[in-house]
Amino acid sequence: MASEAAELVFDEATKQYAGRPEPAVDQLSLTVPAGEICVLVGPSGGGKTTALKLVNRLIELSTGDIRIDGTSVKEQNVVQLRRGIGYVIQQVGLFPHMNVEANIGTVPRLYGRSKDWIHGRSQELLELVGLDASYAKRYPAQLSGGERQRVGLARALAADPPLMLMDEPFGAIDPIVRSRLQDEFLRLQTEVRKTVVFVTHDIDEAIKVGDRIAILREGGRLAQYDTPATILEHPADDFVAEFVGADRALKALALRTLDQLELRPLDGTEGAPRLACDTTVRDALALLVAEKRDALIVLDHGGDAVGTLTRDDLLR
Amino acid sequence: MTPALASGGGPVIPNFGQGSSCEIHNGWFCTDWVRAHWGDTLQPALVQHVELAAIAVAIGFVLASALAFAGFRFRLLDPPIGFFADFLYTIPSLALFQLLVPLTGLTVTTVEIALVSYTLLILYRNMIEGLRGVPPDALEAARGSGFTRLQTLVHVELPLALPAVIAGLRIATVSTISIATVAAFVIPEGLGRPIFVALEQEVFKTEILTAGGLAVLLALSADAVLVLAQRALTPWSRLERRA
Numbered sequence: 137m138a139s140e141a142a143e144l145v146f147d148e149a150t151k152q153y154a155g156r157p158e159p160a161v162d163q164l165s166l167t168v169p170a171g172e173i174c175v176l177v178g179p180s181g182g183g184k185t186t187a188l189k190l191v192n193r194l195i196e197l198s199t200g201d202i203r204i205d206g207t208s209v210k211e212q213n214v215v216q217l218r219r220g221i222g223y224v225i226q227q228v229g230l231f232p233h234m235n236v237e238a239n240i241g242t243v244p245r246l247y248g249r250s251k252d253w254i255h256g257r258s259q260e261l262l263e264l265v266g267l268d269a270s271y272a273k274r275y276p277a278q279l280s281g282g283e284r285q286r287v288g289l290a291r292a293l294a295a296d297p298p299l300m301l302m303d304e305p306f307g308a309i310d311p312i313v314r315s316r317l318q319d320e321f322l323r324l325q326t327e328v329r330k331t332v333v334f335v336t337h338d339i340d341e342a343i344k345v346g347d348r349i350a351i352l353r354e355g356g357r358l359a360q361y362d363t364p365a366t367i368l369e370h371p372a373d374d375f376v377a378e379f380v381g382a383d384r385a386l387k388a389l390a391l392r393t394l395d396q397l398e399l400r401p402l403d404g405t406e407g408a409p410r411l412a413c414d415t416t417v418r419d420a421l422a423l424l425v426a427e428k429r430d431a432l433i434v435l436d437h438g439g440d441a442v443g444t445l446t447r448d449d450l451l452r
Numbered sequence: 453m454t455p456a457l458a459s460g461g462g463p464v465i466p467n468f469g470q471g472s473s474c475e476i477h478n479g480w481f482c483t484d485w486v487r488a489h490w491g492d493t494l495q496p497a498l499v500q501h502v503e504l505a506a507i508a509v510a511i512g513f514v515l516a517s518a519l520a521f522a523g524f525r526f527r528l529l530d531p532p533i534g535f536f537a538d539f540l541y542t543i544p545s546l547a548l549f550q551l552l553v554p555l556t557g558l559t560v561t562t563v564e565i566a567l568v569s570y571t572l573l574i575l576y577r578n579m580i581e582g583l584r585g586v587p588p589d590a591l592e593a594a595r596g597s598g599f600t601r602l603q604t605l606v607h608v609e610l611p612l613a614l615p616a617v618i619a620g621l622r623i624a625t626v627s628t629i630s631i632a633t634v635a636a637f638v639i640p641e642g643l644g645r646p647i648f649v650a651l652e653q654e655v656f657k658t659e660i661l662t663a664g665g666l667a668v669l670l671a672l673s674a675d676a677v678l679v680l681a682q683r684a685l686t687p688w689s690r691l692e693r694r695a
Contacts, residue, residue, distance in 0.1 A: 192596055219598030229593025233611045233688045243597050277691035291597075301596075 141171040142298035148200035161356035175346035183356030222292030222300035230276040237272040261290035282313040389418035399443025512571030520579035537573035578620025582613030
């Protein structure tokens, strides 16, 4: 079982279904560096899920290639290939007849791991995805939607694959739990550092989760592939600008935190609102607007005031 | 055969020798007769009945499993197999015996062929429904996780089909136990045997009631055993239904 994150390369990957005028995925070329999250986003019909499934060959390429750490997926035994890739889907797909531990142990069992090993690993993973160890003996029917998706994530991570494919993993979960799962997924990613391909139709989720975003348009063509900040600040064309939304300038504010701005010295602003330095610029601005204030005090991680920012500073 | 109960109120005397007054008056349930004939009539009939039914359900299960795998794997085979099982099921059991006796004689084989025929439809249909009822997301997860076709069948499809399979087994078992009483038309075995004898002998009510009652009890017990087996084997299925 490998554990180092892998580099993933789409090389003119194309899927053309017989009898369809347009390809589902059209000469998609992009590189996901090892350990980064690449979000595939776009309108329905953009071929996001198709592109994802080309990687683990649930759908076979028509032309072009996809390479994981330099090895073409076409050259690998399909079963071995899939066991080496974590796979998370929207409907989760937990096995209803297996308890949580057995579900998590699915792929390690295929590798012939012992019961003890699987028990230990599932305890470890339950903690990693924020579930109590007592969940090991529960059945999927006894879990909430959010808990099921955590178990789905743990199952995908069980064999410590270098690459994870996530197909709208939080799509069926209510907004509050969804936002929390996104946060926890990002925290988890700082620990496990997998290469992740993440499909969503939600641009806000893409901006929040992605190190890079690939925007696909109808006919499976790549419209832009870049960091969230670049896509928001410099959309490649009208399609991308429209897709990311008229409020893209505001969305861009959510990508920066207060400690990335140049602070003014503390002087005579004692009564101003006090915010932690990892607050996003967007949240800080929202607070100033809501409280009708012109400036705020920035606190460091220890809670000490380190400087101030005006409303104009935030918008600069 | 004489009419069921002699009219005129006179006592009906079973023609098998000396009996108690309950027997002489053809009481509904003569405990002394049951006690006297448990060992030579009722118990052997019960054991034979269990054997007839168990063999039929076991063979039916094996055949239906083979057919179900074929019908599940190759969808084109499902309609003809289903039609064949349907057809067997619709033949009245007495007619089937008549058809089989010239071929296989007055033997256990004749009886078992008929009994097995009736289990096929129920078992086959339930197995197919069970296999097709596996949630598609579980299948996708299995495929995406690197299960082979066989591993998917063994570790995902079969266990998830089990509740439906056992439900079919319950119906097949209960109906086989019931139909097996008719086997006495062909061979002197099973709980149908004492019932036939009692009918020939001026309808001896105790014997009919006891043998019939044993068949009912046997069916209920077999059903209870299968329910317990289902709970033990698929602890998750009740949770699923509640969720």
